[in-house]
Amino acid sequence: xxxxxxRSVAKELDAADPLAHLRDRFVIGDDDLVYLDxxxxxxxxxxxxxxxxxxxxxxxxxxxxxSWPTWxxxxxxxxxxxxxxxxxxxxxxxxxxxxxxxxxxxxAAAALDAAGDRRTVLVDAEEFPSDRYVLQGLAEARRLTLRxxxxxxxxxxxxxxxxxxxxxxxxxxxxxxxxxxSGALQDLAAVNAAAxxxxxxxxxxxxxxxxxxxxxxxxxxxxxxxxxxxxxxxxGPGAPAFLYVRREWQARLRQPIQGWFGQRDQFxxxxxxxxxxxxxxxxxxxxxxxxxAPLDPALDVLAEAGIDRVRAKGRRLGEMIVELTDAxxxxxxxxxxxxxxxxxxxxxVSLYHPEALxxxxxxxxxGRVVGDYRTPDRLRLGAAPLYTRYVDVWxxxxxxxxxxxxxxxxxxxxxxxxxx
Amino acid sequence: xxxxxxRSVAKELDAADPLAHLRDRFVIGDDDLVYLDxxxxxxxxxxxxxxxxxxxxxxxxxxxxxSWPTWxxxxxxxxxxxxxxxxxxxxxxxxxxxxxxxxxxxxAAAALDAAGDRRTVLVDAEEFPSDRYVLQGLAEARRLTLRxxxxxxxxxxxxxxxxxxxxxxxxxxxxxxxxxxSGALQDLAAVNAAAxxxxxxxxxxxxxxxxxxxxxxxxxxxxxxxxxxxxxxxxGPGAPAFLYVRREWQARLRQPIQGWFGQRDQFxxxxxxxxxxxxxxxxxxxxxxxxxAPLDPALDVLAEAGIDRVRAKGRRLGEMIVELTDAxxxxxxxxxxxxxxxxxxxxxVSLYHPEALxxxxxxxxxGRVVGDYRTPDRLRLGAAPLYTRYVDVWxxxxxxxxxxxxxxxxxxxxxxxxxx
Numbered sequence: 001x002x003x004x005x006x007r008s009v010a011k012e013l014d015a016a017d018p019l020a021h022l023r024d025r026f027v028i029g030d031d032d033l034v035y036l037d038x039x040x041x042x043x044x045x046x047x048x049x050x051x052x053x054x055x056x057x058x059x060x061x062x063x064x065x066x067s068w069p070t071w072x073x074x075x076x077x078x079x080x081x082x083x084x085x086x087x088x089x090x091x092x093x094x095x096x097x098x099x100x101x102x103x104x105x106x107x108a109a110a111a112l113d114a115a116g117d118r119r120t121v122l123v124d125a126e127e128f129p130s131d132r133y134v135l136q137g138l139a140e141a142r143r144l145t146l147r148x149x150x151x152x153x154x155x156x157x158x159x160x161x162x163x164x165x166x167x168x169x170x171x172x173x174x175x176x177x178x179x180x181x182s183g184a185l186q187d188l189a190a191v192n193a194a195a196x197x198x199x200x201x202x203x204x205x206x207x208x209x210x211x212x213x214x215x216x217x218x219x220x221x222x223x224x225x226x227x228x229x230x231x232x233x234x235x236g237p238g239a240p241a242f243l244y245v246r247r248e249w250q251a252r253l254r255q256p257i258q259g260w261f262g263q264r265d266q267f268x269x270x271x272x273x274x275x276x277x278x279x280x281x282x283x284x285x286x287x288x289x290x291x292x293a294p295l296d297p298a299l300d301v302l303a304e305a306g307i308d309r310v311r312a313k314g315r316r317l318g319e320m321i322v323e324l325t326d327a328x329x330x331x332x333x334x335x336x337x338x339x340x341x342x343x344x345x346x347x348x349v350s351l352y353h354p355e356a357l358x359x360x361x362x363x364x365x366x367g368r369v370v371g372d373y374r375t376p377d378r379l380r381l382g383a384a385p386l387y388t389r390y391v392d393v394w395x396x397x398x399x400x401x402x403x404x405x406x407x408x409x410x411x412x413x414x415x416x417x418x419x420x
Numbered sequence: 421x422x423x424x425x426x427r428s429v430a431k432e433l434d435a436a437d438p439l440a441h442l443r444d445r446f447v448i449g450d451d452d453l454v455y456l457d458x459x460x461x462x463x464x465x466x467x468x469x470x471x472x473x474x475x476x477x478x479x480x481x482x483x484x485x486x487s488w489p490t491w492x493x494x495x496x497x498x499x500x501x502x503x504x505x506x507x508x509x510x511x512x513x514x515x516x517x518x519x520x521x522x523x524x525x526x527x528a529a530a531a532l533d534a535a536g537d538r539r540t541v542l543v544d545a546e547e548f549p550s551d552r553y554v555l556q557g558l559a560e561a562r563r564l565t566l567r568x569x570x571x572x573x574x575x576x577x578x579x580x581x582x583x584x585x586x587x588x589x590x591x592x593x594x595x596x597x598x599x600x601x602s603g604a605l606q607d608l609a610a611v612n613a614a615a616x617x618x619x620x621x622x623x624x625x626x627x628x629x630x631x632x633x634x635x636x637x638x639x640x641x642x643x644x645x646x647x648x649x650x651x652x653x654x655x656g657p658g659a660p661a662f663l664y665v666r667r668e669w670q671a672r673l674r675q676p677i678q679g680w681f682g683q684r685d686q687f688x689x690x691x692x693x694x695x696x697x698x699x700x701x702x703x704x705x706x707x708x709x710x711x712x713a714p715l716d717p718a719l720d721v722l723a724e725a726g727i728d729r730v731r732a733k734g735r736r737l738g739e740m741i742v743e744l745t746d747a748x749x750x751x752x753x754x755x756x757x758x759x760x761x762x763x764x765x766x767x768x769v770s771l772y773h774p775e776a777l778x779x780x781x782x783x784x785x786x787g788r789v790v791g792d793y794r795t796p797d798r799l800r801l802g803a804a805p806l807y808t809r810y811v812d813v814w815x816x817x818x819x820x821x822x823x824x825x826x827x828x829x830x831x832x833x834x835x836x837x838x839x840x
Contacts, residue, residue: 027481037485044481052710053473060657061447061464065457065790071657099705101679102522125691130680130705133693137678148691228706237480237491237709258557259521260550269795271545271568273553285519285550286648289657290472291708370485375689 005324010394019313019385025301026234026387034369034396038384039208039348042234047297055293071289075240076279078295082242085303086233087206087225088216093244095279096229096292100207100241101130102257103226106282107243108138108172110253111201111224115171118200120145122165122173124157128180131205135174144171154337154350156184163194170200177209178346181374183318183338185213185346189220196221201249207231210242212314212347212385214307223249232347232384234298239291243282250278259284301386310385314347317383317393321349324397332404337378348382350374355409359400362409367399425744430814439733439805445721446654446807454789454816458804459628459768462654467717475713491709495660496699498715502662505723506653507626507645508636509664515699516649516712520627520661521550522677523646526702527663528558528592530673531621531644535591538620540565542585542593544577548600551625555594564591574757574770576604583614590620597629598766601794603738603758605633605766609640616641621669627651630662632734632767632805634727643669652767652804654718659711663702670698679704721806730805734767737803737813741769744817752824757798768802770794775829779820782829787819 014020027044035043059067079094087094097103112121123135125148132148139146149165151157156179166173173195178185188204195202204225209215211232217225225244229235245253254275260266261283264274275281302310322336329351337352339345353359360373371381383393403409434440447464455463479487499514507514517523532541543555545568552568559566569585571577576599586593593615598605608624615622624645629635631652637645645664649655665673674695680686681703684694695701722730742756749771757772759765773779780793791801803813823829 027477029482035484041480041485041488043484044476049473049476049481052476053469056464056469056472056656057447060461061469062449064455064463065461065792066784067657068461098518098522099679099707101681101705102518102677105677105679105704128680129683129689132691133678133680133683136693137676141676230706236476237487238706238712239710240708241705256557256561257522257525258553259519259525260548260553261521263549263553267795269549271552273556284525285521285661286650286658287519288660288708288711290659290714291711292658294710364486372485375687 005327007391007394010390013316013390017313017390019305019309020389022301022305023387023389028387032368034392034399036369036371036381036383036388036396038388039231039380039382040372041237042231042298042384043387045234045294045297045301047300048236048294051297052290052293056290074289074292075283075287078292079242081299085299086210086215086307087244088214088218089244090218090247092279093247094242095283096240096242096295097283097287098241100205100226100228101134103241103243104131104174104203104205105134105138106255106257107203107224107226107245108135108174110255111172111203112138112142112144114253118169118171120147120167120169120171122147122149122162122170124149124151124175124179126151126153126156126179126181127174127176128205128207131174154182155339156182156186159187159190159194162191166194166198166200168198170198173200173202174205175202176205176207177215178213180208181378181380182350183208183346183348185209185339185344188215188222192221192223208348209346211302212310214311217244222246229295233295233302234386235295236291239294240288245279245282250281255282257284261285305386313385314383315342317385317388317390318342318345318347318349320390320393321381321383321397324394325351328397328401329404334404347384348380351379351381352377353379357414358409358412359403361412362403363400366408367403369396369399425747427811427814430810433736433810437733437810439725439729440809442721442725443807443809448807452788454812456789456791456801456803456808456816458808459651459800459802460792461657462651462718462804463807465654465714465717465721467720468656468714471717472710472713476710494709494712495703495707498712499662501719505719506630506635506727507664508634508638510638510667512699513667514662514664515703516660516662516715517703517707518661520625520646520648521554523661523663524551524594524623524625525554525558526675526677527623527644527646527665528555528594530675531592531623532558532562532564534673538589538591540567540587540589540591542567542569542582542590544569544571544595544599546571546573546576546599546601547594547596548625548627551594574602575759576602576606579607579610579614582611586614586618586620588618590618593620593622594625595622596625596627597635598633600628601798601800602770603628603766603768605629605759605764608635608642612641612643628768629766631722632730634731637664642666649715653715653722654806655715656711659714660708665699665702670701675702677704681705725806733805734803735762737805737808737810738762738765738767738769740810740813741801741803741817744814745771748817748821749824754824767804768800770798770800772797773799777834778829778832779823781832782823783820786828787823789816789819
């Protein structure tokens, strides 16, 4: 057993970490618990409970319906904040609304309706299941061809394989910027350019990238995107998702769920639906205000950190997971199941092990390290840079090694987890 | 001016009100403000802030992702509570999810896909705009005929007019149980029976009825319904909506937004979408937990009151609005613009006045009475029985009379309100 990475090295990295002080902006509580699942549900920002309580007591309780003129702007206001601090998009290009899957449905349907005679949709065969299912439904209803592009479970979809599939018949490509299982990070500019060369449009799922990796949607020529706010953005369980539509596309697209929030003059309540001129046309119904609110204090922390510093720390945390896995866990049948190049990886690392499900459970209960399991045999470790210390990663991998030494997972249950 | 309804009569009614004590279960704060807009946004239950704070600090902050096995059941658990306390439906027939408009889209699309060769959709021309717009989109995409049934702005759609339009070509009828503007209450059993005779299905919008009027969805033979939870149900601004699908219909219908929450084995994350066997197939994405949570304390109050007692009080409050309008406001150009028969009316009453928009604003600012305006010339007064006193209604109408006497609305602005 190599011991060339003592805990003191991790402590030194924490001491030099320019983001270290931001851990106090989150509710940590149990300091012995190592939480490496911020890629599934981000931690609670310390400012959020009071922020939400004020909204509930004053905004709802006292102001009542008179708060709506303020609330009705929140989807846009929060969208613009996301655009500025996390997405590299322009004002009026991002709105917070509905769930990621509903947004994907709306934008994919709109893009397909605008695609003329093109009849092929491409998706990574390892794309997040909900995305694939939504596209299956759309393709069946429109009698289109949905092509699943084979991609490596560890390395993600290769640009060459995508390019080879990009024919003149392709209407739409759906792809995650960071793959939910492997953490593989795509080159957005290259993918957008390749699609554009054949007249196809790319709809990005940014759920596992946003808040962890700088996204330059404008600069990389992205046209459409969706993503969630409850992972690295820390907006709370099931917080509403966002959607992005490049300004130049907005008037050309029309989505299928024609709710009153997408109507040109919403409160005139006229006879006929006419889509609002800009981004509003992608909205549907009344937004869940209490679930939107926590995005504000969450974005305050991200804005203070700066997404570039978040990314820099996320890279180093990921490299540490890789290095310690190689050093400590290989003898026990683990293997890094993510790209090894940090430029090709988001902020989580997957480890292969045939007993990954039992291991993830035993690690949580016995080891007090919360990561998560993904089919078929992946243990997913996400090091959210805003609150994860280098010693946390060190401790997590050490506890995993301890567990491996005694095969401490053998009594753990083996049914699939229910974690979103 | 008649003075045969002195305030003391209202006070006596409050003293005898079996629900009077429930006002303390809500945050009232400013006791001088008369809130008659619970039909738009219900008041804050007193138990809700602490309930939500506990969820945020413990469920999210401490338990983190480990709370999901509990949260993932909330849509169903809350749906079953709604079914029992407000909807007269069976367990497993109601789920809380998405917005009302998204749910309407899902169920309408599913019903249309199951309707074979039938090519006509019927909707009340005065149906809530979002419902009409959603149906317009579906009808256009499927090249169906959407027939708007003319109905009286004050009295709602007449059953005879609906029956005359029910041909063998009708696939779907969409109708509000209580009309959003007039408050007209439909006879659900009669409408369901009339539709069934020609093989059509009715999709009810229960938004303005639920929590105010007992809904016996099972007993009245209802097949499909949607509705919101933020009006008489008091679950907070934009709280997620519900959908109801009669058990016998569930396996026959398949909705178009194929998200992972509708997949048979969600966490197996397999290659192909296969709809879940029951109600789950109508779900899409990850639900906004913080926006779902307030429905629990809100339903606690409703359950204690009992929907029948809520309805009995709502009728009497409505009768008082009608009686005082007739007595005090007719000379100033007001007219009751709702059904006069309380059996044909929900819990809000609309008043016609050509200056309704300015009046609603002046009444709120000068009179400290919050009602709301609906196009083209309606002042809508909703007396939510759980927290509205008879003296509140008396005071509101008296202040409205005072305003009318001095035409106190003449300086108020005249642009449409932004209130959902």
